[in-house]
Amino acid sequence: MSGKTKSVIPGFGLSFGISMTILSLIVVIPLCSLVVYSSQLSMADFWEIITRPRVLASYKVSLTTSFIASIINAVMGLIMAWVLVRYEFPGKRILDGMIELPFALPTAVAGISLAHLTVSSGPVGALFANFGIDIAYTYTGITVAMVFVGIPFVVRSIQPVLEKVEGEYEEAAFIMGAGRFETFRRVVFPEIRPALIAGFTMAFARCLGEYGSVVFIAGNKPYETEIAPLMIMSELQEFDYPAATSVALTMLLMAFVILFVNAVFQSRASAIVGGIR
Amino acid sequence: MTDIRNSGAESGFPDGTAKRQPYVELRHINKSFGEFKASDDVSFTVEKGSLVGLLGPSGSGKTTILRILAGLETADSGEIYIDGKLVNSIPASKRGIGFVFQSYALFRYMTVFDNIAFGLRTKKVPRSEIVEKVNGLIELVGLAGLNGRYPNQLSGGQRQRVAFARALATEPSLLLLDEPFAAIDAKVRKELRAWLKELIQRVGITSIFVTHDQSEAIEVADQIIITNHGHIERSGSPIEIYSNPESSFVTKFIGQPTVIENPGAFKGFSGIGNAGATAVLRPEFISVSRLSEPFRYEITAETGIVENSFFRGGDFELRVRVNDQVLTVNRPITEERILPGEKVRIFIRSLYLLDGDKAVTVLNDSLTGNDSICI
Numbered sequence: 001m002s003g004k005t006k007s008v009i010p011g012f013g014l015s016f017g018i019s020m021t022i023l024s025l026i027v028v029i030p031l032c033s034l035v036v037y038s039s040q041l042s043m044a045d046f047w048e049i050i051t052r053p054r055v056l057a058s059y060k061v062s063l064t065t066s067f068i069a070s071i072i073n074a075v076m077g078l079i080m081a082w083v084l085v086r087y088e089f090p091g092k093r094i095l096d097g098m099i100e101l102p103f104a105l106p107t108a109v110a111g112i113s114l115a116h117l118t119v120s121s122g123p124v125g126a127l128f129a130n131f132g133i134d135i136a137y138t139y140t141g142i143t144v145a146m147v148f149v150g151i152p153f154v155v156r157s158i159q160p161v162l163e164k165v166e167g168e169y170e171e172a173a174f175i176m177g178a179g180r181f182e183t184f185r186r187v188v189f190p191e192i193r194p195a196l197i198a199g200f201t202m203a204f205a206r207c208l209g210e211y212g213s214v215v216f217i218a219g220n221k222p223y224e225t226e227i228a229p230l231m232i233m234s235e236l237q238e239f240d241y242p243a244a245t246s247v248a249l250t251m252l253l254m255a256f257v258i259l260f261v262n263a264v265f266q267s268r269a270s271a272i273v274g275g276i277r
Numbered sequence: 278m279t280d281i282r283n284s285g286a287e288s289g290f291p292d293g294t295a296k297r298q299p300y301v302e303l304r305h306i307n308k309s310f311g312e313f314k315a316s317d318d319v320s321f322t323v324e325k326g327s328l329v330g331l332l333g334p335s336g337s338g339k340t341t342i343l344r345i346l347a348g349l350e351t352a353d354s355g356e357i358y359i360d361g362k363l364v365n366s367i368p369a370s371k372r373g374i375g376f377v378f379q380s381y382a383l384f385r386y387m388t389v390f391d392n393i394a395f396g397l398r399t400k401k402v403p404r405s406e407i408v409e410k411v412n413g414l415i416e417l418v419g420l421a422g423l424n425g426r427y428p429n430q431l432s433g434g435q436r437q438r439v440a441f442a443r444a445l446a447t448e449p450s451l452l453l454l455d456e457p458f459a460a461i462d463a464k465v466r467k468e469l470r471a472w473l474k475e476l477i478q479r480v481g482i483t484s485i486f487v488t489h490d491q492s493e494a495i496e497v498a499d500q501i502i503i504t505n506h507g508h509i510e511r512s513g514s515p516i517e518i519y520s521n522p523e524s525s526f527v528t529k530f531i532g533q534p535t536v537i538e539n540p541g542a543f544k545g546f547s548g549i550g551n552a553g554a555t556a557v558l559r560p561e562f563i564s565v566s567r568l569s570e571p572f573r574y575e576i577t578a579e580t581g582i583v584e585n586s587f588f589r590g591g592d593f594e595l596r597v598r599v600n601d602q603v604l605t606v607n608r609p610i611t612e613e614r615i616l617p618g619e620k621v622r623i624f625i626r627s628l629y630l631l632d633g634d635k636a637v638t639v640l641n642d643s644l645t646g647n648d649s650i651c652i
Contacts, residue, residue, distance in 0.1 A: 176396035190386035
């Protein structure tokens with residue numbers, strides 16, 4: 001950028017500087033502070049904190065429910081995206097707009113209303129209680145809340161990709177004798193797979209860190225329905241910053257792993273579509 | 278490989294010994310999309326082993342005909358016969374056709390090999406047979422060594438070859454191609470036309486392709502079917518259609534037509550008389566010479582002023598104003614150059630006189646001995 005190539009917006013130096021500053025202030029510095037706080041502990045102490053039975057139990061709760069919720073989201077989100085892209089029906093635009101509500105709604109509001117609905121005296125909870133199924137204060141309840149916050153990620157990643165899958169693809173497969181299922185499995189699904197994986201991992205990462213909507217419905221019974229973000233909260237309430245940041249650092253690592261797995265899939269897909277030689 | 282060759286041997290078309298039988302036949306096909314009539318009583322036949330070009334301006338219904346033949350659209354009425362069988366209610370996959378889409382519709386997440394093998398796998402062909410056949414096809418279309426490439430790692434021409442091989446893999450008896458050269462840049466297009474024609478003849482498969490480019494149809498097809506507003510205007514060999522367009526639409530569509538009003542006003546065509554007539558001229562019907570050059574039919578030649586000159590490679594295309602109308606004439610580069618503004622002699626050998634839907638050839642009086650004749 002020695003000024004030889006002119007771009008429409010001038011001042012690469014200035015705009016790059018602003019980008020880097022914002023990125024540092026908002027992302028890098030807070031993340032580094034996690035490491036700094038945790039590093040007040042010795043390795044042994046750090047290990048002891050993040051492997052306390054109660055903390056371990058909370059990882060298990062978070063990982064299990066997030067995973068189940070993301071699987072549900074992937075399947076349901078795919079179907080919703082399919083319906084929104086492939087069919088015309090009255091109220092389509094309203095439905096399309098509603099997909100984003102979980103993004104916009106304060107998560108605590110969602111949590112409270114979900115909890116209210118699903119407790120055994122609530123309208124939905126009572127219905128399920130007849131069959132001996134408890135929703136609130138169980139894994140099921142946590143999963144329900146996570147499905148709620150995760151669904152837009154999947155729908156919004158698949159939708160634009162699905163719109164671009166040409167009708168000719170399906171016609172070509174049809175002429176060559178493929179049935180509906182085979183056409184979907186071998187022709188349409190590979191096209192949307194990268195987007196589905198992206199949606200799944202984003203939803204998974206989001207669910208793992210979700211706090212507001214989950215705490216109300218989870219019941220927060222130690223060893224049973226305590227989620228990992230809640231552990232950070234409770235350490236903070238005891239003013240044990242190093243312990244809180246240690247747990248946070250562990251969760252950060254999990255998020256990185258998830259995003260890394262996604263990146264591997266995406267780069268493979270873009271190598272095929274992008275046409276490297 | 279060998280199977281494909283065999284299916285070609287049946288046709289026996291090129292040597293002309295086998296009886297020419299209609300292989301594909303459309304009878305009174307109608308198809309509307311809402312208000313728009315895409316096919317209007319379309320009927321035609323295609324002989325076995327021939328290479329047919331469906332030619333027409335965009336929106337003339339040529340792709341609809343192809344899609345109805347393929348079974349991708351259902352006709353509102355009419356009958357479709359392939360190899361003597363009524364196929365109206367037979368699904369696309371059972372009609373024994375191969376289809377090459379305009380965009381090729383290659384599956385992006387499958388390698389060249391898997392794309393070509395797709396139809397064979399859906400038909401549950403044994404694995405070893407698939408490998409043998411697909412490799413044979415890759416060899417046939419000249420893509421050896423690219424088995425493992427993905428479509429986006431290929432050039433436009435290579436993609437077309439893959440699409441072609443994929444369409445042939447299931448050994449169809451009829452190959453349909455929708456604008457097969459549209460997505461390829463002009464330079465490679467010429468090369469691919471010759472390649473495709475040669476390959477189709479080698480494989481010996483009856484083929485129908487759609488194009489809006491007349492030079493493509495003239496160069497590639499054995500038979501051209503011209504469509505206009507959903508109906509068939511004219512059908513015949515490229516030479517027949519070019520030299521005897523018959524209908525007014527085809528006359529104005531084929532070649533490099535210039536429409537002129539009141540042709541009776543031009544010297545040598547006084548026999549036409551009628552003031553309201555319209556005629557079509559092609560550059561090859563007109564010769565241009567300098568006034569200083571000697572000329573045989575001086576009496577029936579016109580003079581005009583050159584308005585523009587465009588270099589076209591082999592010759593100059595001149596726009597000459599004669600009788601207040603602009604004619605297009607070619608002047609070979611080997612002749613003395615004529616510059617804009619020069620006064621020149623124009624001799625019109627013949628023209629197509631339009632009469633309602635019909636077009637008739639009228640020769641210059643000097644060439645007929647003072648009487649204009651109609652062919």
